[in-house]
Amino acid sequence: MSDAVLNILNISKSFGALKASDDVTLDVRAGEIHALIGPNGAGKSTLIAQIAGKLKPDTGKIDLLGMDVTRMSIAERANLGLGRTFQISELAMAYTVLENVMLGALGKRGGAFRFFKPVMKDAELRERAESAIERVGLSQHMNKVTSELSHGQRRQLEVAVALTLEPKIFLMDEPMAGMGAEGSKMLTSFLDELRGQAPILLVEHDMDAVFALADRISVLVYGKVIATGSVDYIRNHDEVRRAYLGEEAA
Numbered sequence: 500m501s502d503a504v505l506n507i508l509n510i511s512k513s514f515g516a517l518k519a520s521d522d523v524t525l526d527v528r529a530g531e532i533h534a535l536i537g538p539n540g541a542g543k544s545t546l547i548a549q550i551a552g553k554l555k556p557d558t559g560k561i562d563l564l565g566m567d568v569t570r571m572s573i574a575e576r577a578n579l580g581l582g583r584t585f586q587i588s589e590l591a592m593a594y595t596v597l598e599n600v601m602l603g604a605l606g607k608r609g610g611a612f613r614f615f616k617p618v619m620k621d622a623e624l625r626e627r628a629e630s631a632i633e634r635v636g637l638s639q640h641m642n643k644v645t646s647e648l649s650h651g652q653r654r655q656l657e658v659a660v661a662l663t664l665e666p667k668i669f670l671m672d673e674p675m676a677g678m679g680a681e682g683s684k685m686l687t688s689f690l691d692e693l694r695g696q697a698p699i700l701l702v703e704h705d706m707d708a709v710f711a712l713a714d715r716i717s718v719l720v721y722g723k724v725i726a727t728g729s730v731d732y733i734r735n736h737d738e739v740r741r742a743y744l745g746e747e748a749a
């Protein structure tokens with residue numbers, strides 16, 4: 500049996516006449532960071548949305564841990580172990596770091612927001628949240644209100660929220676976006692370590708981060724995967740250089 504945690508098989512998705520995903524097949528294997536790169540509008544976010552369950556593919560199949568999840572809801576996929584970093588807008592800005600992470604853990608239990616207060620006293624949940632916060636290096640900011648965090652710290656917080664769900668795989672859509680050089684470096688080393696816990700499908704424009712982290716890279720152009728392979732293979736791939744990397748790979 501293959502060690503693929505996620506298998507995307509012949510996925511296609513059109514918006515009117517536009518094929519945003521065109522017969523995409525790729526897998527994410529245990530222990531790896533698989534980067535998905537491509538020019539603006541290539542269909543990276545559309546593909547991630549189909550894996551997460553936000554969009555339904557027109558054709559094709561998505562297997563997660565050997566189960567066909569193509570028709571499952573976002574919540575069902577999350578419960579199976581599909582973690583994704585939330586967009587910043589999904590964090591509750593008026594709440595503390597700890598409260599945000601506990602809210603995330605609560606989601607896993609199917610609880611409701613109105614039960615939040617008693618939940619804050621739930622020792623097991625709190626412990627899980629605190630350990631996730633520690634793992635991303637935000638312990639000293641545990642009781643800070645989220646709106647007071649820097650952009651980079653909010654990114655770390657998103658990962659902590661995802662970690663409480665004990666994901667078997669992570670989807671990350673441009674985690675480096677808006678980070679300064681120092682923040683990117685820190686996040687790069689964190690993701691490097693995280694792959695040991697759960698493999699990552701990483702959409703990222705920051706090529707330094709991609710080349711530093713990826714075990715494999717898939718290149719999407721006009722909705723199609725034009726190449727999949729190691730960093731060296733992709734850097735030296737003629738069509739990829741023409742379509743996307745240009746001088747960057749030189």
Ligand SMILES: Nc1ncnc2c1ncn2[C@@H]1O[C@H](COP(=O)(O)OP(=O)(O)OP(=O)(O)O)[C@@H](O)[C@H]1O
Binds near residue numbers: 519
């Ligand atoms: N809901 C939608 N309705 C119509 N067209 C859409 C929709 N979502 C995406 N598209 C189009 O599908 C194509 C792929 O978009 P997508 O956002 O997936 O690309 P991307 O590779 O993530 O781009 P970027 O790197 O700029 O984020 C684009 O041409 C986009 O305009």
